[in-house]
Every structure is written in C-alpha cells, then in structure tokens.
Amino acid sequence: MIPIVKVSFPPKEVLMPVLEAVLYSGQVAEGQYVYDFEEKFAKHFNMPNVLGMSSGTAALHAALVLAGVGAGDEVISTPMTAEPTNTSILYCGAKVVWADVDPLSGNIDPESVRVNITSKTKAIVAVHYAGYPVRLAELRAIADEYGIALIEDCAHALGATYAGKGIGAIGDFGLFSFQAIKHMTTIDGGVLSIADEKHITAAKKFRWFGMLKGVPRTEVDIQSIGYKYNMSNVTGAIGLVQLDHINSILDKHKSNGHYYDQQFSSIAGIDFARCDPQAGPSYWLYTLLSDHSTDIEKALNEAGVAASKLHKPNNLHTIFSDSKKPLPGLDAFYKRLLHIPCGWWVSDEERERIVDIIKRG
Secondary structure: OEOOOOOOOOOHHHHHHHHHHHHOOOOOOOOHHHHHHHHHHHHHHOOOOEEEEOOHHHHHHHHHHHOOOOOOOEEEEOOOOOOHHHHHHHHOOOEEEEOOEOOOOOOEOHHHHHHOOOOOEEEEEEEOHHHOOOOHHHHHHHHHHHOOEEEEEOOOOOOOEEOOEEOOOOOOEEEEEOOOOOOOOOOOOEEEEEOOHHHHHHHHHHOEOOOOOOOOOOOOOOOOOOOEOEOOHHHHHHHHHHHOOHHHHHHHHHHHHHHHHHHHOOOOOOEEOOOOOOEEOOOOOEEEEOOOHHHHHHHHHHOOEOOEOOOOOHHHOHHHHHHOOOOHHHHHHHHHEEEEOOOOOOOHHHHHHHHHHHHHO
16 A cells, blocks of 8 residues: 555664764753754754754644733634644633635635634634645735734645745744654654744743753743753754755655646646645645545555545534634535645656546546
8 A cells, every 4th residue: 555644764874873872872851962953954944943842733832822822812723734733722721713724725714814813813823734835925914914923833844935935934933743754754853933033032941841951950940831842862863864864855745746736737527736826835745636536535545545635624623612613615625635645655656556546537
C-alpha cells in the first residue's frame, strides 16, 4: 500500500553519530543544540524570532496566550484541521468561533472571518490546511483593521510561501510541527515564530514553568503561569540534521503536487484545491476534489493506494457543541474531499499509476 503519510529520517550513518554525541554529552534537556537549531531553522526558512518548543500544539498554546487570549474571549478558527488547533483555544478558557471554509481550498474564508468578529474577538487562527496557504493578504488586512492577532498554524505547511515570504512570517505568530508524519520530523517538537520581539522573554518563560533558563533557581521569581513546553537537546540535534536534508524532501512533495495539478486539470469530474496566485503550496497532502470522491477512494484502495479524507471536521466533536452553526462551505468541501499520496516516497512511476487509476475511474 502506498501510504498517505510516511516518516522520513536522514541516512543512519549521518544521524546516529550526532545522536550519540548528544546522548552522551551530559546535557540532554534544553541547551546549545536547541539554540543552534533555532538559529538554523530561522535562517533556513527566513523566520523572525524562532523558539523551539516541545510540540506544535505547545507553540500554538503559547501564541494564543501571548496574543492576550484568556477566559471569556473569542478566537475565530477553522473546523477543517487536526483537533489540537482548536482544543488549544479551550486551554485558554476561550470560546471557539467557527468561520466557514473556502470550498475551493478547505481553508478559512476571510469573508466569514470578518462577519464573525465581535468585541470579544482576540485572535484569528488560520490553518494552512494540507500545505495550501490561506488567503493571507485578506486575513492580514482584517486583523490589522480590527487590531486583533493573526496566528498562522503552519503544522502542515513547512516550506510553503506567500507573496515571496516563508509561511509563518506574515502573521503575528506562526507555529510549526515536527510530529512524526510531517514534512520534517524530530520525533516530536515544534517551533514558535514571533513577529514582535517584545514577546520573546515572555515566550521563553511560558515554555519553562514561568522561569527563564540560565537564571539560578534560587534567584527566579515566577510572576506568570508557564508550562513544560521546552524543546530538548535530543530533539534539537535531530532537527539540525534534518535541516540539511529537508530541501530534497520538500522539493519532491512540490514536484508531485505540481504534476497532479497538471494532470487533473484535464480530467472531467476531477478538481483539486486551489490557492490565490500569491501562494506556493508545499503539498503535505494532495487535496483532490470530486463529486465521486467515495468511488475514487474505493478504486485507489483496491489498487494498493491509500486515500481518505484523513481528518474529521472539528465542529462534529461534542467538546465544541457550544460553537455549533451552519457551515455550508465546509459541508461542500468535505463532501468532495479526498487526500491521495503526494510525498517524497511517491516515485514518478507511482504517481503516474495513481493518475491512471483515477482517469480510468
């Protein structure tokens, strides 16, 4: 079976010596490997003010708190995402307010965001679903108009671009995930990018129990809540090696995605997710759209190709019942949605076979 997602690691002879060095260095918790990773990641992807975190979820929780989100506030978000995007909002005691999605992309619809803003709105969480950038220019303008924070959830979108900038550099905060099946993995881990450096000290405290690393514990004074959200040296070391190999991984995802776009543009009954012209997707998942998605899924699975919708819309979970509302764009998108393999493991021959199965379908 050709999988939809797959774990990627550098060659053993490259990774293992670095892992051995950090494991026997005497310092496996947060330290220089983390700080070197932060610097290298920021430089590689042209990110501002990068902090390593224990996960993408931890980075999102930090972003929400730094944006001032608290009990009784509202955060506008999308139901078309993995669940931690929206459970993180609940961590803060805030209410999730659903914006509808653009049925052409599955991403949050800026027009729906605008009509859902109230005096209680503190932030917009925009997920670049499946690696396809949201309509960032419109969302940035709305956030600026109303004086609310724009948070980019880039967990699916490492290496994507918008208007010539790296994804995660346009919002007030951005977060990346290095969980096992993402473009790049550090087994687990994440990154928080911060546009305004005034938040850096608070973010560092938030990721370490409300304290700053490097200050003697007998001299610290905790003044705000913090968590065990820091990245370890082991994770940082894996990330440092991964960054040396990530371009070839991302290039293969993009090559396969562009190939599918070209092939499916001429097949009747088949469409695919589309972004605005300023966006450059990184195709973590390839998003196929068809009124016959169930039949296509069955045909692909029977031919040894994994295909599915992968995610459940978050608005269907009981925990978000207080946020229930009609979402016709989401309904239209989800009915037609089907993800197919697109990643670095899909060879030229395999992607041709996948297209052929769909053509014959």
